[in-house]
Amino acid sequence: xxxxxxxxxxxxxxxxxxxxxxxxxxxxxxxxxxxxxxxxxxxxxxxxxxxxxxxxxxxxxxxxxxxxxxxxxxxxxxxxxxxxxxxxxxxxxxxxxxxxxxxxxxxxxxxxxxxxx
Numbered sequence: 001x002x003x004x005x006x007x008x009x010x011x012x013x014x015x016x017x018x019x020x021x022x023x024x025x026x027x028x029x030x031x032x033x034x035x036x037x038x039x040x041x042x043x044x045x046x047x048x049x050x051x052x053x054x055x056x057x058x059x060x061x062x063x064x065x066x067x068x069x070x071x072x073x074x075x076x077x078x079x080x081x082x083x084x085x086x087x088x089x090x091x092x093x094x095x096x097x098x099x100x101x102x103x104x105x106x107x108x109x110x111x112x113x114x115x116x117x
Contacts, residue, residue, distance in 0.1 A: 007046075008039055021047055022069070024113075028094070029074040029082065033114040038098060041113040045094045048115075052093045055083035082115070092116065 010017055024044040028034050029051075036044070051069060054062045055078050066075050086093050099110040 008043055010040070010043075025051065026071060026074045028113060028115065029070070029078050033112060035099070035110060035112050037103070038096070038109040038111040041096050041111040044113060045096060048113075049091065049093050051078065052082060052086055053091070055079050056087055058083060085117075089116075 010020065012020065020040070021044055024034065024036060024040060025048045028044060028048055034041075034044075051066060054065055056062075058079075063079060066079060070078065094113060094115055097112045097114070099112065101110075102108060103110050
């Protein structure tokens with residue numbers, strides 16, 4: 001039974017799956033827009049919004065939590081720039097825009113995941 005199980009597995013082992021999501025979120029924070037499959041975008045959105053909510057607290061504990069999850073460059077951008085952008089917003093920091101044409105190789109649905117300005 002799949003009760004209380006969250007997230008997709010993407011046919012990967014746990015460490016590979018975590019590395020995939022970490023790199024997607026890292027690139028999203030640095031570039032503020034990424035193109036990926038719809039399923040990966042939905043999972044990266046969950047993780048990115050949680051990290052932005054933690055960064056909005058602006059205390060030492062939240063900084064240390066973010067330091068465990070992110071590399072230094074994206075940590076500084078999230079903590080010092082993006083958290084101030086979203087300080088008055090209660091949620092919904094990202095948006096998923098579906099692309100009409102599927103990927104050429106395997107015909108999978110593509111989406112653009114971007115941070116809201």
